Amino acid sequence: MTDLTLALDAMGGDHGPAVTVPAALQALSTNTQLHLLLVGDPDAITPLLARADFGQRSRLHIIAAESVVASDARPSQALRNSRGTSMRVALELVKEGRAQACVSAGNTGALMGLAKLLLKPLEGIERPALMSVLPNQRKGKTVVLDLGANVACDSTMLVQFAIMGSVMAEEVLGIPEPRVALLNIGEEETKGLDSIRDAAALLKTLPGLNYIGYLEANELLTGKTDVLVCDGFVGNVTLKTMEGVVRMFLSLLKSQEEKKGRSWWLRLLKHWLQKKLARRFSHLNPDQYNGACLLGLRGTVIKSHGAANQRAFEVAIEQAVQAVQRQVPQRIAACLESVLPESD
Amino acid sequence: MTDLTLALDAMGGDHGPAVTVPAALQALSTNTQLHLLLVGDPDAITPLLARADFGQRSRLHIIAAESVVASDARPSQALRNSRGTSMRVALELVKEGRAQACVSAGNTGALMGLAKLLLKPLEGIERPALMSVLPNQRKGKTVVLDLGANVACDSTMLVQFAIMGSVMAEEVLGIPEPRVALLNIGEEETKGLDSIRDAAALLKTLPGLNYIGYLEANELLTGKTDVLVCDGFVGNVTLKTMEGVVRMFLSLLKSQEEKKGRSWWLRLLKHWLQKKLARRFSHLNPDQYNGACLLGLRGTVIKSHGAANQRAFEVAIEQAVQAVQRQVPQRIAACLESVLPESD
Incomplete structure (x- = not known):
């Protein structure tokens, strides 16, 4: 397996960094080719890294994001106010090619809207x-x-x-x-x-x-x-x-x-x-x-359950790893052309 | 408890009389005040009564109905062709006051449409x-x-x-x-x-x-x-x-x-x-x-699961007994007036 980088919305979900950071550390231990970009408030994330060993630290980077998408925000409202949020920054990292996939436990509607805006749907979707x-x-x-x-x-x-x-x-x-x-x-x-x-x-x-x-x-x-x-x-x-x-x-x-x-x-x-x-x-x-x-995009986005515990968020990270390795967006794009009914 | 009469659509459901008739006999044994009107094809029902004892027989009557509502019929189509079906005849028995409630495992949409047509919704529903x-x-x-x-x-x-x-x-x-x-x-x-x-x-x-x-x-x-x-x-x-x-x-x-x-x-x-x-x-x-x-009608109608086995259909009959005893439609009617928002 070659190296692989994921962007994690560290602030999303009911528990935020308290769940996402320990899950990230565990994922780094399990998968030695994995690199993680933890997106969020460095003051909230850093204390949780105290027990990380050298191997984990070297494959982990904090990307500062100043705000968080509210879990009760309407998608349209969340989109308007999304600049600088951990969710948007994580998706931008995928768009810029700095990460191969993004994982978030945040607001589903906002994640859908932002992912569509930034990563674009596949042709025909x-x-x-x-x-x-x-x-x-x-x-x-x-x-x-x-x-x-x-x-x-x-x-x-x-x-x-x-x-x-x-x-x-x-x-x-x-x-x-x-x-x-x-x-x-x-x-x-x-x-x-x-x-x-x-x-x-x-x-x-x-x-x-x-x-x-x-x-x-x-x-x-x-x-x-x-x-x-x-x-x-x-x-x-x-x-x-x-x-x-x-x-x-x-x-x-x-x-x-x-x-x-x-x-x-x-x-x-x-x-x-x-x-x-x-x-x-x-x-x-x-x-x-x-x-x-989130199928149908030109990139890989994994939505974790908002109430996910550490174990569940680890599984979501693993899903992202597998989706990247199995080239899900590329395979869907390749197949769509031959299967989709012709549009006028 | 005083005597109580239910009309059963004996032909409805995936298994028809093979389930409804044994369930009816069991219900008659359990509940000695219960009278049942079995609505359907007498030739299909009668052979299944062979093992009924005198007590069961005396509280059971077959009401002939020549046809059955198809399980895949659209409600509108089922309504048009409903005359003489076991479901409609069973509901008519309730309308005429010969039965206090009806039980059917037949087509849900048709039962809803026919019940509304024959028994009428409560004021405000x-x-x-x-x-x-x-x-x-x-x-x-x-x-x-x-x-x-x-x-x-x-x-x-x-x-x-x-x-x-x-x-x-x-x-x-x-x-x-x-x-x-x-x-x-x-x-x-x-x-x-x-x-x-x-x-x-x-x-x-x-x-x-x-x-x-x-x-x-x-x-x-x-x-x-x-x-x-x-x-x-x-x-x-x-x-x-x-x-x-x-x-x-x-x-x-x-x-x-x-x-x-x-x-x-x-x-x-x-x-x-x-x-x-x-x-x-x-x-x-x-x-x-x-x-x-089926709440909101001027009579009691119980819909059994189409795939109900004998035990499950017995439970549906018991639900009808309880709904009649607890005067569900009357109580809802009495409360609706005070709670419902006033219509213009």
């Missing part, structure tokens, strides 16, 4: 989409998009998401002729919103795409499709519902109350079984696949 | 909504609506759903000043779709309502709200995502593969612990709360 690769029951992977970059989507956007998802599944995950489905509230053709029915009609006519029809949300983890497409509002709600239920199960598994008077060996065995079960379900833990990729 | 009471982590209950009766909703509809949900939580579940939240993709005021932001502005002005703001979908089961309001598309996707994940967990819990060579007592103990865990999670099993109530 109107709006980039947030994509995650979710684990499924069959131990395979499912590409899901959009997860919240676009709250409302028309049929053209859904079709573009389907194409990008299909390229991602084929070129990056190595799934031949990936199955592509639209998320809907029924499998019958008459179900759902107009935008979805129109997208279905268009997808059927695309020769390079293996469109298999509608899937309902209870099939999210069953592996019946390789790519699942929906608008950003629905995608975000689906992902968060899933995360909420998974986290509840994992916490219930751990928190079984103990009855007194039970023999020690029974308690020990129960504890062992619980740990085993928790491990068995651990690949479903949302922290393990944090980091959604 | 534009569109009825599908509501379920979900179990939550704190062992409480959360009222969630709309779950799929209206794929697209404007702010007025969301406000009406909020009011109906609040009445349901207070009057039927006995929760004083129930907390009401809107489902959104962020907790900040600027997030989400226009319809949701407009509904939030309206809900803040309603004096009789304890509106607490936006909640994200990962809070669905945490008990942070008593009522969660969303449009029917999003509600349906949320519910099905949750069901999919819960079913996957329950099946993984049961299906732990066994290593050979392990001593018999260890295997036995593991089996016992697994059963215990499965029981602990059983209240989350979607079969245990099947049956969504």
